Amino acid sequence: MRNNWTRYIIITLVVFFALGSILSALEKGASKEVTLFEFMEQIKNNQVKQVVIFEDQLLGEKADKTLIKTTKEPQVSFWEIMNSQEIATPTLASLSVRTQGFQWKDVFVGLLMNVLPFLILIWIFWQMFSQAQKGAGQAFTFSRSGIRVYDPEKDKITFNEVAGLKEAKEELQEVVEFLKTPERFLDLGARIPRGVLLIGMPGTGKTLLARAVAGEAQVPFFYISGSEFVELFVGIGASRVRDAFSLAKKSGPSILFIDEIDAVGRVRGAGIGGGHDEREQTLNQILVEMDGFEKETRVIVLAATNRPDILDPALLRPGRFDRRITMDLPNIKEREEILRIHLKHKKVGRVQLRQVSERTSGFSGADLANLCNEAAILTARRNKKEITQSELLESIEKIILGPEKKSRVSSKQEREVAAYHEAGHAVVAHYLPLSHPVQKVSIIARGRAGGYTLKAPTEEKSFHFKKEFLDELAVLLAGYAAELTMFQDTSTGASSDLEIANDLARQLITRFGMSETLGPVTAGKTHEAVFLGKDMGAEKNYSEKTAEAIDAELKKILENALALAQRVIDKKKKQFDDIAQYLLKKEVIEKAAFERLIKDPKGSFTL
Numbered sequence: 001m002r003n004n005w006t007r008y009i010i011i012t013l014v015v016f017f018a019l020g021s022i023l024s025a026l027e028k029g030a031s032k033e034v035t036l037f038e039f040m041e042q043i044k045n046n047q048v049k050q051v052v053i054f055e056d057q058l059l060g061e062k063a064d065k066t067l068i069k070t071t072k073e074p075q076v077s078f079w080e081i082m083n084s085q086e087i088a089t090p091t092l093a094s095l096s097v098r099t100q101g102f103q104w105k106d107v108f109v110g111l112l113m114n115v116l117p118f119l120i121l122i123w124i125f126w127q128m129f130s131q132a133q134k135g136a137g138q139a140f141t142f143s144r145s146g147i148r149v150y151d152p153e154k155d156k157i158t159f160n161e162v163a164g165l166k167e168a169k170e171e172l173q174e175v176v177e178f179l180k181t182p183e184r185f186l187d188l189g190a191r192i193p194r195g196v197l198l199i200g201m202p203g204t205g206k207t208l209l210a211r212a213v214a215g216e217a218q219v220p221f222f223y224i225s226g227s228e229f230v231e232l233f234v235g236i237g238a239s240r241v242r243d244a245f246s247l248a249k250k251s252g253p254s255i256l257f258i259d260e261i262d263a264v265g266r267v268r269g270a271g272i273g274g275g276h277d278e279r280e281q282t283l284n285q286i287l288v289e290m291d292g293f294e295k296e297t298r299v300i301v302l303a304a305t306n307r308p309d310i311l312d313p314a315l316l317r318p319g320r321f322d323r324r325i326t327m328d329l330p331n332i333k334e335r336e337e338i339l340r341i342h343l344k345h346k347k348v349g350r351v352q353l354r355q356v357s358e359r360t361s362g363f364s365g366a367d368l369a370n371l372c373n374e375a376a377i378l379t380a381r382r383n384k385k386e387i388t389q390s391e392l393l394e395s396i397e398k399i400i401l402g403p404e405k406k407s408r409v410s411s412k413q414e415r416e417v418a419a420y421h422e423a424g425h426a427v428v429a430h431y432l433p434l435s436h437p438v439q440k441v442s443i444i445a446r447g448r449a450g451g452y453t454l455k456a457p458t459e460e461k462s463f464h465f466k467k468e469f470l471d472e473l474a475v476l477l478a479g480y481a482a483e484l485t486m487f488q489d490t491s492t493g494a495s496s497d498l499e500i501a502n503d504l505a506r507q508l509i510t511r512f513g514m515s516e517t518l519g520p521v522t523a524g525k526t527h528e529a530v531f532l533g534k535d536m537g538a539e540k541n542y543s544e545k546t547a548e549a550i551d552a553e554l555k556k557i558l559e560n561a562l563a564l565a566q567r568v569i570d571k572k573k574k575q576f577d578d579i580a581q582y583l584l585k586k587e588v589i590e591k592a593a594f595e596r597l598i599k600d601p602k603g604s605f606t607l
Helices: 002-027 036-044 078-083 089-093 104-141 166-180 206-215 234-249 279-290 332-342 353-359 364-379 389-401 410-432 466-476 478-488 492-510 544-571 573-586 591-598
Strands: 031-034 048-054 057-062 065-072 096-099 149-151 195-200 221-225 254-260 297-306 320-325 438-442 452-455 589-591
Touching: 048 279, 089 466, 166 195, 166 297, 166 320, 166 389, 195 206, 206 221, 206 254, 221 234, 234 254, 234 297, 234 492, 332 353, 332 364, 332 573, 353 389, 364 389, 389 438, 389 452, 410 438, 410 452, 410 466, 410 478, 410 492, 410 544, 410 573, 438 591, 466 478, 466 492, 466 544, 478 492, 478 544, 492 544, 544 573, 573 589, 573 591, 589 591
Parallel strands: 031 065, 048 096, 195 297, 195 320, 221 254, 254 297
Antiparallel strands: 048 057, 057 065, 149 221, 438 452, 438 589
């Protein structure tokens, strides 16, 4: 507001300065008032070169551009002076005498001086009034939710366009049926489902599935983020909740989708610094609105979160979020379906989506969408017309490890260390029966890695056995073992492998109960990231003696894994050297070339 006032004052001053300049230019200099006799005397002395007759005044311009004028009440009339003999006729005849008549310029100047200031004042007051009216309007709309409406007819999404998530779609199909034909459920005395909570890791398709429900049911879809309810001023969030639910009820049957509900639905009255009054009042209002639905109100609340562990228990009780649907990462078949959907509207050549899905274990739906986009960008960069298999496979490695660093200059020794290090990983992974098959080996730097061995599972499991973990530990330490075998020394390139191996071995002991010494016990309570309502750090629930036993068992497991890796490398020394030398020449080995060099079948190593 202060800046607006400054702008108005500056504009007003500029206008008045401009008016002053105009008037000064019109007047052509300063004027001096003299008596009629003095004026006539200056004419007689040839000091006036031009005379203007204006009503009862004489105006004269002198040689130095100054003006003189007679008083408005002369003692003697001008014509009496003219008829006198004191001033010679030739003197007057030499003057340019003109009569001042009606001038439009004078009218314009008069209007400018009298009207313009009032117009400026009116404009200033109008601006002030507009600002005040705008501020008042904002004050009245401040408590509105700002909820957005997705039209199911526009950009319609159905369950057929959501790959995978079979069980989740079956659960939500009942919600669709209720929105379409509620009488079929109400006649049987079934209670209307109040809310459905979608739980899953980021990128698993929670928002997409909610939109698909609206597309299947053909009802209005209102969506808002949980963080949009929380405001600086206490009470605003609760008001926005009332506004959002009111709009959804008026458009019923409808769906109200609250994304990232953990932003407002965390446990109340706990955490660092106590509770948050505004957030808690907002949560209370959500609880009231969900529990206060009338039986005839056909509004379903869908909410999404990836942190169900921090939600308030009152939000999860029956009668509010009646159903909780967990959305897992897609399996190998579902990943292939998702890839096919995302490549549908792109120009694609010959691709083997099964191979791509095998190499993308652990990818979410959003990751796969990003993969297809990266492949399209890479294809355009190479000036190709269609996406091929090479672009898809290279994009996988870029997403996992980062872009290739082809410009990075490595010494001969560094290349040799990298080649034998990766050859150790690859050979041990191939010969151990329970490790994942090798897909690709490279010594081209990507991200922070100087080289990498890409492995992928042939089948995805929900349960894993101790023998699988032990083989995986041997593969992780194979690079370390290869450096010891070839160079009788180790490099910093094995630091990442050692860190992962230590974490995995500690989980075997403290989390999975796979320790021979400690037996079927777990040690320590782990928490996810610290949030309101959670304690700081992990809780240590074991003695110092147990801690020593854990450290001893950890060392024993890692030493056994390292010894296993060294035995494999020593027994398969020829294949180990062949792989390393091939890498030094070609830098990259694909799966087919790798199997030709190895010759032995997968998992053929015996002690």
